[in-house]
Amino acid sequence: MSTEQNEVVDIFKSAHALLSGHFILRSGLHSEHYFQCAQVGQHMDKITRLAELLLQKLGKLEYTTVLAPAMGGLVIGQEVARQAGKRFIFAEKENDKLALRRGFKIEPGERILVIEDVITRGGRVREALNIIQENQGIPVAVGVLVDRSEGKTSFEVPCVSLLELSFPTYEPDKLPESLQKIPAVKPGSTNN
DSSP states (O other): OOHHHHHHHHHHHHTTOEEEEEEEOTTSOEEEEEEOHHHHHTOHHHHHHHHHHHHHHHOSOOOSEEEEETTTTHHHHHHHHHHHTOEEEEEEEETTEEEEOTTOOOOTTOEEEEEEEEESSOHHHHHHHHHHHHTTOEEEEEEEEEEOSTTOOOOSSOEEEEEEOOOOEEOTTSOOHHHHTSOOBOGGGSOO
């Protein structure tokens, strides 16, 4: 791992945001590890540093707006937008699908950077990219804190991640015996 990647892992560990157990990911896959980015989001110094690192890695992109899928991308998306001096909007669930609400609009030709916390299959990012295109905006790139897709997820625009850390994931009907013995939790949607 690079010095930057070690710093990112240390940030997650110090915030108790890298969990071990039996987790059901948003993608529906199961894993022994979970990135609870909301734990990092409690510490503005950590979010500030992650946004700095992500902006450095994204380079000199031209965009006017940052869009984050709720809930995961909200805190990091807003901080990236703040540091870059750009407008920030977010998409949120409506009838189990992401939508622009709260009067947010995308202008035709508006150049938009999508920021997310963690991707496994990239479903929420794809929904965000579709929203941009449906509104005649121009998606320029995706920035994520952690890509845990094992290199299997790609988008029609460049995707930059601070950390590529691939823990094994399993279909619900193909769990290893060790996970079958532990009750599964959905940390993103429970009080855990």
